[in-house]
Amino acid sequence: MVQTNPFVIEGYLSPEYFCDRIDETALLTRHLTNRCNVALIAQRRLGKSGLIHNCFYQKAIREQYHCIFVDIYDTKDLNEFVYALGKGILTALKPKGRKAWEFFVNMLQSLKSTISFDINGNPEWSVGIGDIQAPDTTLDEIFAYLEHADKPCIVAIDEFQTIASYPEKTVEATLRKRIQNCHNASFVFSGSKRHMMALMFTSQSRPFYHSSSIMGLEPIDRTVYRDFANRHLARNGKTISDEAFSYIYGRFDG
Numbered sequence: 001m002v003q004t005n006p007f008v009i010e011g012y013l014s015p016e017y018f019c020d021r022i023d024e025t026a027l028l029t030r031h032l033t034n035r036c037n038v039a040l041i042a043q044r045r046l047g048k049s050g051l052i053h054n055c056f057y058q059k060a061i062r063e064q065y066h067c068i069f070v071d072i073y074d075t076k077d078l079n080e081f082v083y084a085l086g087k088g089i090l091t092a093l094k095p096k097g098r099k100a101w102e103f104f105v106n107m108l109q110s111l112k113s114t115i116s117f118d119i120n121g122n123p124e125w126s127v128g129i130g131d132i133q134a135p136d137t138t139l140d141e142i143f144a145y146l147e148h149a150d151k152p153c154i155v156a157i158d159e160f161q162t163i164a165s166y167p168e169k170t171v172e173a174t175l176r177k178r179i180q181n182c183h184n185a186s187f188v189f190s191g192s193k194r195h196m197m198a199l200m201f202t203s204q205s206r207p208f209y210h211s212s213s214i215m216g217l218e219p220i221d222r223t224v225y226r227d228f229a230n231r232h233l234a235r236n237g238k239t240i241s242d243e244a245f246s247y248i249y250g251r252f253d254g
Contacts, residue, residue: 018050021054025051025055028055028188032061032188036212041216044192048190048192049071052156053069066092067092069158079132082139083132085155089155094122098121100150103148108141111131111138143182146182146185147182153185160197161196175207176207176208177207201214222246222249222254
């Protein structure tokens, strides 16, 4: 895919449109392939999700793992978390073929009757929030799948600090216990609220204390980013001056 604007602000296209983060990609990839969970902490719009997807694209990961990305920013309680997690897993498995997703669907005994299929026999996540009557049971089924999947799994949970605001006060401990006993999956806990994420992973009183390596992100180097932009703009006969780039880079903090 060739696009005129190299500034991809939504989603991830390919390494061609992913600027720099060479060291960060190598470090995160190394952590994940060594079964080390990671807390990825940085302010919004610095490219945490892009970095995760760029790691998913690496050959060492994309051919050996099931890669699952779940955004829980809009979730409000454990039910909605379980809903988002189940939907994210099924979405990731559907392109992998029937064998991959069928095993997951069969593990979800508590929701099996609510998952529909299209005319081609592919599953659709037609589950409603209200269909999750026993979220702890469904969560057990999801983690049972992760533990017994045909490939090791990498699960990235975006805006992870959201769970701290759920009305159920034991969610952190519930997840920590399941993650600790899941030996076939690695996790990336990505969050933009630095103070809250720091408390979750560095406070001795919290369940996730010392459970993960902590990574931060800084803005991409100004010169590297400018050269990246001009390389793509040149394909369409355009350019951006140093002055204009510096203004934009500074205006939006990189």
